Amino acid sequence: MSDNLIEIDHVTFAYEAGGRTILNDVSLNFRRGKVTAILGGSGCGKTTLLRLIGGMFSVLSGEIRFGGEVVNAQDQAQLYRLRRRMGLLFQFGALFTDLDVFDNVAFPLREHTDLPEDMIRDIVLMKLQAVGLRGAARLKINEISGGMARRIALARTVALDPEVIMYDEPFTGLDPISMGVTANLVRQLNDATGATTLLVSHDVQESFAIADHVYLLSSQGRVVASGTPAELSSSDDPEVRQFIRGEPDGPVRFHYPADPLAQDLGLTS
Numbered sequence: 001m002s003d004n005l006i007e008i009d010h011v012t013f014a015y016e017a018g019g020r021t022i023l024n025d026v027s028l029n030f031r032r033g034k035v036t037a038i039l040g041g042s043g044c045g046k047t048t049l050l051r052l053i054g055g056m057f058s059v060l061s062g063e064i065r066f067g068g069e070v071v072n073a074q075d076q077a078q079l080y081r082l083r084r085r086m087g088l089l090f091q092f093g094a095l096f097t098d099l100d101v102f103d104n105v106a107f108p109l110r111e112h113t114d115l116p117e118d119m120i121r122d123i124v125l126m127k128l129q130a131v132g133l134r135g136a137a138r139l140k141i142n143e144i145s146g147g148m149a150r151r152i153a154l155a156r157t158v159a160l161d162p163e164v165i166m167y168d169e170p171f172t173g174l175d176p177i178s179m180g181v182t183a184n185l186v187r188q189l190n191d192a193t194g195a196t197t198l199l200v201s202h203d204v205q206e207s208f209a210i211a212d213h214v215y216l217l218s219s220q221g222r223v224v225a226s227g228t229p230a231e232l233s234s235s236d237d238p239e240v241r242q243f244i245r246g247e248p249d250g251p252v253r254f255h256y257p258a259d260p261l262a263q264d265l266g267l268t269s
């Protein structure tokens, strides 16, 4: 059995035929049992990568393999089967506001399994326990904070014990304490369940704190660097350093390409 649960092998992708290339010959491996972070600026194709792993679109070239099986966006039966093994938490993973906390976490279990209600109850309480919110089981969604909502969404994502848990920007919009709590939970859920975690983020600090391995994507849809957080932190590559330190200008330019300002303002003769 390969060490990698998911392999992205020389993948090129555009949303429309002949349209802008979003991912440009990228290769990434996601090791079983590890937390791998995919970092990069806004619009570089991080979410797109998760969608491709989920088989929502077909790649133009290259291959995506999940557990050795080529993900084929055209094969609906295969996708249904594969997606059952994936937990996907998209940005602001919405909770159902007409259900309470307990029923939100129970939802995927009721929807996708024939488990009896007493077993569902035990699983839900265990998942809520794992995120520290068992005591909040009967609260309504409008009674909980944003940080709690994120933790409940995590509990719901792992309800079916997925082999891979994919998080898209799980830290967005959280205060620093909730962010730290959420980051630790992502790590703990990975380690406690033996799952493989993919974490898409542009938050360097939180991602580096919990990831085993990091990929940095460029705005051209290429892998700029990969390594452990320590390796990337000590990188001499100017683009890596710019991203990690959050510097506004560097190899990645602040200004979109333009004619000289003076020329645009009509100040040159």
Ligand SMILES: Nc1ncnc2c1ncn2[C@@H]1O[C@H](COP(=O)(O)OP(=O)(O)OP(=O)(O)O)[C@@H](O)[C@H]1O
Pocket (backbone or CB within 6 Å): 015, 022, 040, 041, 042, 043, 044, 045, 046, 047, 048, 049, 202
């Ligand atoms: N359904 C779609 N159809 C066409 N273009 C899309 C679609 N979804 C995303 N894009 C474009 O693909 C590019 C990559 O988007 P993507 O959401 O993958 O980036 P990202 O790195 O996740 O960004 P962010 O950090 O802002 O979420 C963007 O330029 C976006 O406008």
